[in-house]
Amino acid sequence: MKLAARIEQVSPSLTLAIAAKAKAMKADGIDVCSFSAGEPDFDTPDHIKAAAHAALDQGKTRYGPAAGEPKLREAIARKLQDDNGLCYGMDNVIVTNGGKQSLFNLMLALIEPGDEVLIPVPYWLSYPEMVKLAGGKPVLLPTTVEDSFKITADQLRQAVTPSTKLFIFNSPSNPTGMVYTPDEVRAIADVLVEKNLWVVADEIYEKILYDGAKHLSIGAAGPEIYERTITSSGFAKTYAMTGWRVGFLAGPSQIIQAVTTIQSHSTSNVCTFAQYGAIAAYEGSQDCVKTMVGAFAERREAMYNHLSSIPGLTCPKPYGAFYMFANISKLGIPSLDFCNDLLDGHQVAAVPGVAFGADDAVRFSYATDMDTINKGMERLSAFVRSL
Ligand code: GLU
Numbered sequence: 001m002k003l004a005a006r007i008e009q010v011s012p013s014l015t016l017a018i019a020a021k022a023k024a025m026k027a028d029g030i031d032v033c034s035f036s037a038g039e040p041d042f043d044t045p046d047h048i049k050a051a052a053h054a055a056l057d058q059g060k061t062r063y064g065p066a067a068g069e070p071k072l073r074e075a076i077a078r079k080l081q082d083d084n085g086l087c088y089g090m091d092n093v094i095v096t097n098g099g100k101q102s103l104f105n106l107m108l109a110l111i112e113p114g115d116e117v118l119i120p121v122p123y124w125l126s127y128p129e130m131v132k133l134a135g136g137k138p139v140l141l142p143t144t145v146e147d148s149f150k151i152t153a154d155q156l157r158q159a160v161t162p163s164t165k166l167f168i169f170n171s172p173s174n175p176t177g178m179v180y181t182p183d184e185v186r187a188i189a190d191v192l193v194e195k196n197l198w199v200v201a202d203e204i205y206e207k208i209l210y211d212g213a214k215h216l217s218i219g220a221a222g223p224e225i226y227e228r229t230i231t232s233s234g235f236a237k238t239y240a241m242t243g244w245r246v247g248f249l250a251g252p253s254q255i256i257q258a259v260t261t262i263q264s265h266s267t268s269n270v271c272t273f274a275q276y277g278a279i280a281a282y283e284g285s286q287d288c289v290k291t292m293v294g295a296f297a298e299r300r301e302a303m304y305n306h307l308s309s310i311p312g313l314t315c316p317k318p319y320g321a322f323y324m325f326a327n328i329s330k331l332g333i334p335s336l337d338f339c340n341d342l343l344d345g346h347q348v349a350a351v352p353g354v355a356f357g358a359d360d361a362v363r364f365s366y367a368t369d370m371d372t373i374n375k376g377m378e379r380l381s382a383f384v385r386s387l
Contacts, residue, residue, distance in 0.1 A: 010129045014355040018339070022349035033376030035364040036349040038174060038322060042240040042295075044277070045288040051280030055273035062272060066264035067256070068095025068248070069275045075282045076248050084203075085220035086231060091253045094260050095270050095278075099204045099234035099247035100126060102259075105266075106200055106230055106249060107134035109258040115165040120151045122325065122356040124174045124202070139164070140357060145316055145327060149176040153187035157195065166198045169218055172205040175356045175363040176325045177318020179209065182216040189221040192228060200230045204247075205321040207238045207289055210297050213319035219251075230255055237321075238289055239281045246270055246278045296322050299366040299373055306377035307364070310384050322367040325353070329360040331387050338362055346379040 019037035026032050067073065073090035080086040080093075096102035103126070111117065113135035119127050120141045128138035141159055143149045156167065169188070171180040180188070192199050199218055206215045219229030234247025249259055269275075300318065307315040307326050315326040328338055335352035339362060342348045353361030366373060 006133055006135070009132050013129075014125060015351055018343070018349055018351055021343070025343075025347070030347055032343075032347045032349060033368075033372045033379060034349040035366065035368065035372075035376060036351055038237065038365045038367055039242045040237065040240040040292060040322075040367045041369055042292055044240050044244070045281075045284075047284045048239060048241070048277045048280045051284075052273045052277035055276030060272045060276055064269040064272045064275070066094075066269055067260045068093070068270060069272065069279070072275045072279050073248075075279050076250065079282050080217075080231070080250055084206075084217040084231070086217055086226070086250065088250050092256055093248055093250045094256050094263065095275060096234075096247045096249060096259075096263065097245040097267055097270050098236060099202065099232050101245075101263075101267070102232045102234070102247045102249035103127070103200065103202065104130050104133070105259045105262050106232070106255070107131055107136065108262050109255060110134075110166060110198065111136035112165075114163055116161060116163045118156065118159055118164060118167045118197075120149075120168075120170075122149060122173075122175050122353065122358040122361070123168070124170060125355045127168050127170075128357075136165070137163070145314075148316065149173065149178045149325070150180055150184065151188075153184075153191045156188060157191045160191075160195045160197065164195070164197055166200060167192060168202065169199050170202040172208060172213075172215070172318075172320025174205065174321055175323050175351070175353070175361075176316070177321045177323050178316075179213045179215065179319040182214055185216045185218050186221045189218050189225040192218075193222070193224045196228075198228050198230070199225070200232055203231055203233045204237050206233065208293055208296060208322060209320045210300060211319060215320070227252065235278050235281050238292075240292065241277070241281070244271075244274045244277060246274050296367065299368070299370060300324075302370060302373050303364060303366045303377065306373070306381070310377075310381050312384050312387075322365055324364045324366065325356075325358075325361050326364065327361050328353075331384065333387060335359050335362050342380065342383050346383045348376045348379045348383070350380075 022034040073093040111134040230251030235241040
């Protein structure tokens with residue numbers, strides 16, 4: 001069969017594939033320690049589930065507006081004002097099937113064939129594939145561990161060509177866990193304004209910060225960058241709502257309208273009663289977030305101590321999200337082989353860095369319980385010693 005050319009240049013999501021393989025092995029009774037998908041192991045907080053139950057009971061089971069329930073869009077706009085200093089009304093917000101769909105829709109709305117999209121490496125693996133599916137050209141900006149995996153404002157300036165349309169900015173970062181300081185964010189914003197570019201800020205991990213790290217939304221860095229920013233986020237990581245598929249995009253109303261048109265022809269609205277759970281997430285107590293971030297902080301210490309003690313691995317300490325990005329270059333083995341052997345031989349699932357544009361590293365998610373971390377890291381240590 002001849003498939004469309006657009007699909008031939010795109011790979012399936014390796015994070016989802018490895019997570020599915022680990023789950024299938026577990027279902028077969030194999031004792032797998034999974035550090036694969038970035039999925040909090042907590043259950044969704046009760047008050048959020050109760051709000052979705054109540055919405056079901058009240059008959060919120062029908063089609064709604066393609067852009068999302070007005071009450072949720074208002075709650076998102078309020079949150080963006082209060083937490084992020086971004087001034088939006090509900091016409092500036094669309095509710096999407098997770099942060100992933102918000103980014104995908106945006107690429108379709110903004111990118112034309114030949115447009116270049118700047119993406120720092122290591123990147124979340126879906127960014128370049130989404131750009132390609134929209135007909136654009138991903139342009140990768142390399143970073144090093146010595147630079148804490150962050151690009152500089154000068155590097156960004158030098159990468160801009162007449163075809164550059166958009167910059168994808170993800171802080172805190174998946175897969176490295178690095179966080180740009182407010183000064184670094186402002187320096188990048190200045191270049192984007194100077195070069196008249198759009199920026200999409202993927203802020204899905206903004207609440208998961210450690211050691212006093214500060215998050216500044218790039219759209220709040222000044223009035224000129226505000227006009228060129230589209231912010232993408234969602235409920236999955238902060239409120240342990242991965243399976244609910246509720247995310248959003250916020251930005252200039254013309255772009256939000258275009259994205260809404262795309263959504264009206266693809267998925268229509270996000271599951272109506274799930275949106276009522278999301279309203280409760282923003283309007284209810286935020287203590288659940290504190291509790292979960294506190295647990296991630298303890299797990300981060302534990303995993304970092306384990307990884308740092310394994311000869312041959314080096315790992316910068318992350319300041320946000322829930323990933324460790326360990327360098328394996330001293331071991332002389334490609335990341336895909338490393339992860340396959342680790343899973344098949346030692347029942348530990350991790351994601352090869354090659355999926356994120358860095359074949360000399362492996363990503364370990366610590367959004368899992370402490371027993372799994374201790375056991376899995378012991379197995380990892382035995383595996384590395386055996387190489
Ligand atoms: N974003 C998460 C991760 O990187 C979930 C999997 C995915 O959507 O790729 O693990």
